[in-house]
Amino acid sequence: MADWLTPEAWQAVRLSLKVSLWATLASLPLGILAAYALARWRFPGHGLLNGLVHLPLVLPPVVTGYLLLLTFGRRGWIGQWLDQIGIVLAFRWTGAALAAAIMAFPLMVRAIRLSVEAVDPRLEQAASTLGASRPWVFLTVTLPLILPGILAGAILAFAKAMGEFGATITFVSNIPGQTQTVPSAIYAFLQAPGGETAAARLVLAAIAVALGALFLSEWLSRLVARRIGGA
Amino acid sequence: MLSVTLRHRFAGFTLDVGFDAPEGLTALFGHSGSGKTTVVNAVAGLLRPDFACITDGDTVLTDSRRGIFLPPHRRGIGYVFQDARLFPHLTVRQNLLFGHWFTGRGQKAQLSRVVDMLGIGALLPRRPAALSGGERQRVALGRAILSHPRMLLMDEPLASLDQPRKDEILPYLERLRDEVGLPILYVTHSPAEVARLATTIVLMDRGRVLASGPAAQVMSDPATAPRLGLADTGAILTAQIKGQDADGLTWLSTPAGPLFLPQVAAPIGRSLRLRILAQDVMIATVPPQGISALNIIPATVRDLTHADGGVLVRLDVGGQAILSRITARSARVLDLQPGKPVHAVLKAVSVAPGTIGLSAG
Incomplete structure (x- = not known):
């Protein structure tokens, strides 16, 4: 079984899982905050934030990748500063995770925002009359009620991160063992003569991971729905 | 407060x-x-x-x-x-x-x-x-x-x-x-x-x-x-249960005198709030006789208010007030004036059990 995929392909699968997992988990708190702010708060710059969050969805991925390179590259205005404290993103797996997180962010925020909007604010009012301060209302009432949306958003983001190609290859290139994720590897195999078999097997692996994520999300959301709405 | x-x-x-x-x-x-x-x-x-x-x-x-x-x-x-x-x-x-x-x-x-x-x-x-x-x-x-x-x-x-x-x-x-x-x-x-x-x-x-x-x-x-609704206009009287009669009536004492109600399921000594609707109170200038109503209370007219073609008469009964709704013609015929002594006639059934609330005894 292990030699069904070449070592290089296995490496790509493992790297993709790692990159996607980190991209999802690290952006989740920010995603919840952005979704909550967009759904519940009215503030100057609301439209701007909404546009910013959705930008990666409508920009060509190559453009997003190039903008990342400009900002987070070693000479970019944030990258330069990060470089001084020893954090390098360009051409590293961490950079691939950043690119995947940014590309997946709109999907994550949209899913969570929908679930925040579905929470009855009157329940939160009721909690406040019972002595719960704002942060506690969020933790004890809002958060448990939006859990299905958070799970859906996280899994959607994970799947999107697994498939991210354009921004990743622009920002961190296609270095085997470093930044070569599954889509980059499939692309590389297809560029080399005689790589079709390896590419096809990697495609199957990608489909398997995607289906696995889908089933996991179904199962989790049913579990949560039973806990929340169930008798 | x-x-x-x-x-x-x-x-x-x-x-x-x-x-x-x-x-x-x-x-x-x-x-x-x-x-x-x-x-x-x-x-x-x-x-x-x-x-x-x-x-x-x-x-x-x-x-x-x-x-x-x-x-x-x-x-x-x-x-x-x-x-x-x-x-x-x-x-x-x-x-x-x-x-x-x-x-x-x-x-x-x-x-x-x-x-x-x-x-x-x-x-x-x-x-x-x-x-x-x-x-x-x-x-x-x-x-x-x-x-x-x-x-x-x-x-x-x-x-x-x-x-x-x-x-x-x-x-x-x-x-x-x-x-x-x-x-x-x-x-x-x-x-x-x-x-x-x-x-x-x-x-x-x-x-x-x-x-x-x-x-x-x-x-x-x-x-x-x-304002509470014309059909629902009525006063509240506080009362205390004094006894349960064998024929199914409950005897209550109120500041206005004794009252009889169809059996009230509460122990003797218990305080009640009675709601007496204005439309269930009749006014007589002399003590009525040969009448089926059990509760006839001496009262004094406190004031009269014209409302919706009728007259709302406030009666003073032992320091508490009840209301009676009558026609303008009745008020004229009976020559009702503030201070005039009259008799308020309540039908025993006029205090519906659903409106009886037990208050702090």
């Missing part, structure tokens, strides 16, 4: 009210859209009015002039909403203990006391989705009580329930008022609930307070009583 002054502008509607709510149950009564819920939300801190001064004894809850606005979670005011608002992801037990967990006041042992009082012991492990409307409302009531509030707000807690469910909850509200002794601000547009529960009435109309004061006084005031 809760003291409320507030002004708030909505689109095309201005709320401008001021009233005091002493101990007991204060009913905020008025039609839909008269601003009752807004007042209660302002007291709870869920709404920040344009101008308000809301105090409870020495505690300032809101004072626009001094820029004080206590957030809802620090007010210690329990709120029972019309739509229960139980947390769907928590069991009944967790819902009940929600407030206790945050306020940290009171003993957990009180849970069993409140659960017993409300009769919700069997529901504890269930989730709100599996409860009936009446059960949900009782749990919501218990949840508010267990947060150990300084006072309770209730916004039409019975409005979404059918009559049997209302009858199921009303006794608990009476017990809450009389046994727990918690001040309650109660929003309603039901004259029956006002008559049964209120110790103080605040009558609201289109964002203004028309009248406020002790329930017996507001309900027997011809100037305000018709």
Whole structure:
């Protein structure tokens, strides 16, 4: 079984899982905050934030990748500063995770925002009359009620991160063992003569991971729905 | 004592009210859209009015002039909403203990006391989705009580329930008022609930307070009583059970003299609130004879008010007031004048059991 995929392909699968997992988990708190702010708060710059969050969805991925390179590259205005404290993103797996997180962010925020909007604010009012301060209302009432949306958003983001190609290859290139994720590897195999078999097997692996994520999300959301709405 | 002054502008509607709510149950009564819920939300801190001064004894809850606005979670005011608002992801037990967990006041042992009082012991492990409307409302009531509030707000807690469910909850509200002794601000547009529960009435109309004061006084005031609905106009009389007669009548003593009612299922010595509808009271200038009505009370005419083609006569009976609605012609023929001694004739059946509330004995 292990030699069904070449070592290089296995490496790509493992790297993709790692990159996607980190991209999802690290952006989740920010995603919840952005979704909550967009759904519940009215503030100057609301439209701007909404546009910013959705930008990666409508920009060509190559453009997003190039903008990342400009900002987070070693000479970019944030990258330069990060470089001084020893954090390098360009051409590293961490950079691939950043690119995947940014590309997946709109999907994550949209899913969570929908679930925040579905929470009855009157329940939160009721909690406040019972002595719960704002942060506690969020933790004890809002958060448990939006859990299905958070799970859906996280899994959607994970799947999107697994498939991210354009921004990743622009920002961190296609270095085997470093930044070569599954889509980059499939692309590389297809560029080399005689790589079709390896590419096809990697495609199957990608489909398997995607289906696995889908089933996991179904199962989790049913579990949560039973806990929340169930008798 | 809760003291409320507030002004708030909505689109095309201005709320401008001021009233005091002493101990007991204060009913905020008025039609839909008269601003009752807004007042209660302002007291709870869920709404920040344009101008308000809301105090409870020495505690300032809101004072626009001094820029004080206590957030809802620090007010210690329990709120029972019309739509229960139980947390769907928590069991009944967790819902009940929600407030206790945050306020940290009171003993957990009180849970069993409140659960017993409300009769919700069997529901504890269930989730709100599996409860009936009446059960949900009782749990919501218990949840508010267990947060150990300084006072309770209730916004039409019975409005979404059918009559049997209302009858199921009303006794608990009476017990809450009389046994727990918690001040309650109660929003309603039901004259029956006002008559049964209120110790103080605040009558609201289109964002203004028309009248406020002790329930017996507001309900027997011809100037305000018709606002409760003409068919429901009536006074409240306090009475005490003196005896149960063998022929099925209950003998009550009132400041107006003895009264006879069809059997009242309550022990001797118990105090009652009787609601006497104005349309069930006849007036006779001489003691009537050969009449089937059992209750004939000597009374004095206090004043007459013309209302909707009829006359509302306020009668003084032993220091308390009852109302009688008669035609203008009857008033003229009987030559009714303030100070004239008359006899009030009440049919024994005129005090419906549903409007009898047990008050603190």
